[in-house]
Amino acid sequence: MYKKVTPPYFGAAYYPESWDASQMDEDIAMMVKAGVNCARIGEFAWVNMEPAPGQYDFSLFTECVKKLRDAGLAYVMGTPTCTPPAWLSTTYPEILQMNHAGVRQTHGARRLCCVNNAVYLDYCDKIVEAQAKVFADGSEAAENLIGWQIDNELHYNSPDEYDCCCPDCKKAFHGWLKEQYGTIENMNNCWGTATWSQRYDTFEQVPTPVKDLWHHPTYKTDWQRFRAWSYTRFAARQAEILKKYSSAPIGTDMMPLYWLDHEEMNRALDIVQTTEYRAPGQLDDLPMWFSYYWNLKDKPFWVVETACSWAGATVPLWRNPVGYCRANTWLPMAFGSDAMMYWLWRTHHSGQELGHGAVVTTWGRPSHIFGEVQQVAAEFEKAGTFLTETKPIHNGLAMHFSMDAARTAENQLLSVDLKSYNHRITATYIAFREAQMNPEVLDPVHDLSGYKVIMSPYLTCIEHKGLRDRLKAWIEAGGTWIAGPYTDVRNKWDGLYKEAPFGVLEDWADIRCDYTIPHGEDIPVHCTDGQTVSGSVVFDALVCGPTAKSLATYQEEGFLKGYSAVTVTPMGKGKIVVVGTIVPTDTLVKLVTNLGIAPSVKADSNVAVVPRAGDTLRGWICVEIKNRPGKMQVPSDCVDLLTGVSYKKGAWVELPAYGVAVLQA
Amino acid sequence: MYKKVTPPYFGAAYYPESWDASQMDEDIAMMVKAGVNCARIGEFAWVNMEPAPGQYDFSLFTECVKKLRDAGLAYVMGTPTCTPPAWLSTTYPEILQMNHAGVRQTHGARRLCCVNNAVYLDYCDKIVEAQAKVFADGSEAAENLIGWQIDNELHYNSPDEYDCCCPDCKKAFHGWLKEQYGTIENMNNCWGTATWSQRYDTFEQVPTPVKDLWHHPTYKTDWQRFRAWSYTRFAARQAEILKKYSSAPIGTDMMPLYWLDHEEMNRALDIVQTTEYRAPGQLDDLPMWFSYYWNLKDKPFWVVETACSWAGATVPLWRNPVGYCRANTWLPMAFGSDAMMYWLWRTHHSGQELGHGAVVTTWGRPSHIFGEVQQVAAEFEKAGTFLTETKPIHNGLAMHFSMDAARTAENQLLSVDLKSYNHRITATYIAFREAQMNPEVLDPVHDLSGYKVIMSPYLTCIEHKGLRDRLKAWIEAGGTWIAGPYTDVRNKWDGLYKEAPFGVLEDWADIRCDYTIPHGEDIPVHCTDGQTVSGSVVFDALVCGPTAKSLATYQEEGFLKGYSAVTVTPMGKGKIVVVGTIVPTDTLVKLVTNLGIAPSVKADSNVAVVPRAGDTLRGWICVEIKNRPGKMQVPSDCVDLLTGVSYKKGAWVELPAYGVAVLQA
């Protein structure tokens, strides 16, 4: 009898279509041995599901899910639209993406179709509907279905490449622009096309991009937004079809890439799905994304792909140390995932991705991390209730993470020394994570209530998604907003404000910025607490008005002599801190501490600690992420659910390299 | 009452078309406050001047120049042909450049049209003629017009990119080749197409270039010459139209790029216009170019664009130290400019070039260098008479600077260690500038009379522009010519001479070059004055004939053992020095000193000193260019026109970092 699998979901991607049907039993038996409870299937198998136009055949997959069910496993079903059959891509070559130079992709790769092409969309509709019917609510196959995944990594690969530039996309772009701007006059005004005679008379005149051409930055931003919108629309279209037949939650697997519209994409979907392939030395990058994912739906997200040992499509990219698999599996769970699936179950025997590590080898033997997988499975069993009955809690601190800001910074790099928005935001998050002050990571769309301090560094524009008004209300109601550097410096269309360097900062903070000087060597900045630190990359020359107070002053003989670098100003019941240069992250942490935010626990910086609480339970999940020993002092009596060891309040939990503890109070 | 503005012209590029018309008064009031006396306008405003085909409307600009005039300011008017309106580029896509792979540019950038396309040329003719009529001699608008600028940076961006390869260019190229060579047989002979069966039967068979194809170097050189000729012809065509209506001097703004034909371009124009964007550490590169520009017309040139603070189109590229703006403004004036205009007056609020620094911020506040601009304006007032009544004078030393040599070196790099022609020539000039021996920088076309010593390093071919015969006559009449390294080693078509390693050097200098060995490690060279220095990059194995004398000999056990590296030979009343390897620049300075050229003054190497004289006045302009203190000893009693301080002969003028002195004797 099949017993419904409940979270935490734990499994791997499985491709029965690549193997002899006879091997399925062996594979599933091995899954049972590993202790996983689900498989993720179907995402690339269009040709198996529709071997010839209109001839649908899902038998391989209905058989597979039946065998999984019989073995007690659930599954996630993928729609196969990422990889069209050859009969489709060669009969209708116009469905293939065309690059900026007019060169089309060819059969034999993936994500190669244009999501704005009518023929492709029609065939997608049909295969998805056929599939939805087979795995519909009430069908035998639906019994162990836990969710849908739409397509695969449904996005463009790089903002520099411009993605598909085919005639269908051109037409769709014109439509999208009309939708955005209404009239061409309005678009000209918003973009600022007066320079270089760029003014358009009609939307139809707007070209698709050409690589190496010096395009208008707002044009580039809008092209990228249009591309993201195209994929969002494509996913929503599939979701609509699936929902007609299935109530299983729907998502789509997106990489943590800063140029993707996770927020917009997930609006029409039910569950945030993500993939992550961080090498052992890069685990630190992830918690920021996990917090962002959680907040997108305010509920658990799914990590539907990660490496159990090493990533490496055409070539293995790293070697995993002992414990990496376990720590990498626990880390997202700590931060709010309730599904963790490896890519992939069994290494391929052919094709483009031979270099990837897996749970089982091509020849069916356990790979070297099989034992860690079994250990994690057992641990999920032990800590299952704690995981599902609690969720990460915050300490009043939040920070903004904005894809719009990332795009702006990418298209008109604000300083050659800024590197990238992503790099700076991640570094900021990590500093607070290391100080055990994990900020909540918010999209600008999110509600601000409940936070005491919100940081918005590099948030070039605060007008997107109505943030400005909500920010004002929240500050006036008592919030403390830390703005800058590079915040409120662009309007919604990436242009500068014509009246002042900021949209509202001078007004709100009672300051004047005489000028902003870009990059070059660091400049000493003297803080009111007596410390002198380095300002870098950008330098606002700030002057305080009567209600503002300087917190830091430039110390140099040049153009910035005597100007303020950081200010604080009361605003309603709250206050606003303006940061006019990039200060060291520990200076920022100190600033936030002075504003009344306390660390949640005392722990080494290499230990990621997530305080969690639910209706009845509370505690901490701790994961060592730097492959060296670390420790945490427990704030109250507690027990480690994994080991059964009890700790008295004030005791130190010692974690070995890549160690994990689930401490229930 | 408008009082005619006279040099020195001092101003900035101003784009009223990018702003509300209402803002013009504020901008011009700010210009008056800054102390500038002119603005440069119009260069990108085609769509404003011709909003629809044939509908001309110059009212924005006639109003602007009227307001400028009312405020006492002059203006330079640009023709707007760099940026076609969308109605033009979308109605006739064939006017857009096509790259080597057949991909066309699109609307939304600049300098994107093919200057060999008939439709584009026709529309250019019409807009320029319409504009010329409005700003014609005798019109109200002409009263404060001080000059015309044709188009903008009218040239290809890089010799590697091949520029426009469209069918119109192909046809024009065939015509140009016919013009150059007369018959296809002659072209085959000149190019040397016998190798690899490259011989052409007709001009029409000659292709446009394909990137990454291993093209014949002479083909590449001719393609580049053809491109340069296309732009020269394009500018001349506009100049002809403008001259029908206006007597204001005409020029076109060209960057100091070594692959542009400044000399040929300026033949049909009245005034050499240039742009320069050198970072604080690179000011040293400029004096060579300024001297070259002066000599193109033997009269003051104009710097029509420079950064007042930092350059940076999409991203700010540097931070300017205090004093940089002033020193960078004075430097070209010292070397013979009489117009200095910043790019730009007010930072943009949108578009591709947001990252550029300006005199005034987007929001209308003075930028941090506003005070330096005001200071320079006041100083130009004080030193105005000295500037206009004197010009730079020389001490008998000159050097050649040849775009043909640069192209040859680019297309068939003479040694991997040569780096580039430009790099080597600049290093040579700087060595003499630092020794206070500023050489005149001559195009090969220029008259040689009046010089005592002329250096022609890396002048691969001396046959261009009839130089060889003029050189011979000048040497025989008493001049001393320093030839080499890499001089006279190619014929006019970049081929080697078949009879000897040089065209005439062996003959003229009574030497024999047994062989030339390229690059590798340095080789010690022993000079007759007892010093041993390093030879590098290229090594001619020279043997002296009866009348020649060795000045330096290789010291090694290899193939160069005992050969001369440098020789001197009497020739008529003059002499010829052959330099067969790259010797250190100070060795070269010493050699020239021994030939009787003396430093003009005694001063630190970081102080650029320009001796100037006129009918009644003489003196020195000194600019510190390395951002550190420096000093100069005055050769006679003089007064600093900027400070009023007097100096006795032999006194030391102390300059602070980026300091300037205008010393009138």
Place this chain on the structure above:
Amino acid sequence: MYKKVTPPYFGAAYYPESWDASQMDEDIAMMVKAGVNCARIGEFAWVNMEPAPGQYDFSLFTECVKKLRDAGLAYVMGTPTCTPPAWLSTTYPEILQMNHAGVRQTHGARRLCCVNNAVYLDYCDKIVEAQAKVFADGSEAAENLIGWQIDNELHYNSPDEYDCCCPDCKKAFHGWLKEQYGTIENMNNCWGTATWSQRYDTFEQVPTPVKDLWHHPTYKTDWQRFRAWSYTRFAARQAEILKKYSSAPIGTDMMPLYWLDHEEMNRALDIVQTTEYRAPGQLDDLPMWFSYYWNLKDKPFWVVETACSWAGATVPLWRNPVGYCRANTWLPMAFGSDAMMYWLWRTHHSGQELGHGAVVTTWGRPSHIFGEVQQVAAEFEKAGTFLTETKPIHNGLAMHFSMDAARTAENQLLSVDLKSYNHRITATYIAFREAQMNPEVLDPVHDLSGYKVIMSPYLTCIEHKGLRDRLKAWIEAGGTWIAGPYTDVRNKWDGLYKEAPFGVLEDWADIRCDYTIPHGEDIPVHCTDGQTVSGSVVFDALVCGPTAKSLATYQEEGFLKGYSAVTVTPMGKGKIVVVGTIVPTDTLVKLVTNLGIAPSVKADSNVAVVPRAGDTLRGWICVEIKNRPGKMQVPSDCVDLLTGVSYKKGAWVELPAYGVAVLQA
């Protein structure tokens, strides 16, 4: 009277078509003075041989070979198909190669035609046949003809560029695939197209490649094999025509590039021709290739191009030290070449390759290495009998070198740290060469009999060319096979075996590989002889069965703890050594020594020593290849044929930098 020239052939490439006909006498007189005995002509002169369609004119070349003959020189004649005349490439632009993006090459370069285009093939047939008739057996011109060279560097330039992708190639590719696989089902199975819905329904659906697309690795490999096959077929077609008229041996000049099918190309040809342009510091790379070339035909090969001083097409790439020319000329002779020709005789005066060094300068003077050329000519005279009467002999050691393995490693890099197959194989060879154990270098096709130990590192697949069965038989008959690392890990279509990590290694060697862990830091490996060395790049976790014995064990606390890294197992009368990680090359040498292979002589590592023997003569040719003194101890009494000096057994022959000795016992 012409006296037939016999090996060693010694000469240079000569291009009379690039010069006035009158100069031929002077050039040939200079050849006589240099002491060379042959010239290599014709390879690029199509337009001279067929100035207009169907008008053949070989008079320049019949005259040239007559003059050569009169001067006692032989010649190699090239077919001119590498460089079509302009009348051909402009009348039929479809003969020009088209790149992956659809851009065609243009006239004016070389190797620019598509070898699968019917028009081109037809014109090639006709010119080759016309040429073959003129230089046919029995003609006057054939008297001093010593061989044919087909086309020039007849191959694609880089596996990354995909070469010609035109419609003719697409069609030919489909035909080739059909030939290879028979049915599309079989191709799908062999490639493994089940992943990503890549399955093809027909051969016609298979596309030509697109750059930057993530192609299936087997597709890439097959595309490359198809390209190589296309060139092989093209050469064979010419060879067939030539053989109808001429009995002179036919070859084609191929660079030592690891992605070319030297073995397949040379099947239809008579003599292995190669070119090499190694800088002074790279001579060490060559012996491996020379040994491979010898074994392709088991007879002397020809080096038809090498630099006498420096290579450098567009720019000189190095400076040659004294002695380099001589050592570089002797080195291939030592290893079995019997023809040595410089590229080129006289430096060009125009065209793409001006930067190349030559024996004589453009202006007809001896270049600096002329004396070395004369010296070598004299030495070939002295040692001629020894050279022709002996050949290199081996000591029982061989290693495999496989273009198939190289392609696999290129298309699915086995580890990011592997660098390249070529790099690793070369390093292995050099270690043995330095230990004076020169292995024979074998293509997998070659007979294994006669060898005692054969190494096959990085031989990813042992199924090609029937090697597996022959290996088995050879081992069982007493051979010792050293397999790995990375050996037997892929099937014939670059896929993994589904049953085991190796095809047969576990079986043959009685081992089990629990898993393979890729790259990362080195891991200590403890050898049974007590030494601890570093394992690197890849790590097989080996477990010995009852008959296997561990020779080395990993020393770490991680996943490899206690596993064997190297094992040895008896197999029939022989044994098999499995190497599961990359051990230092000296460890490998030690292993081979322990297996009973002895150095041939005692000599410094910088002295390449080739033992040679014939029916009556035996001895050693020694070449110093690192430009520093070196010595060798003679194993028996002998005389240096070049100096006449005699050595007693045990004496040390001292070689100066780049010294050469031909020691006859």
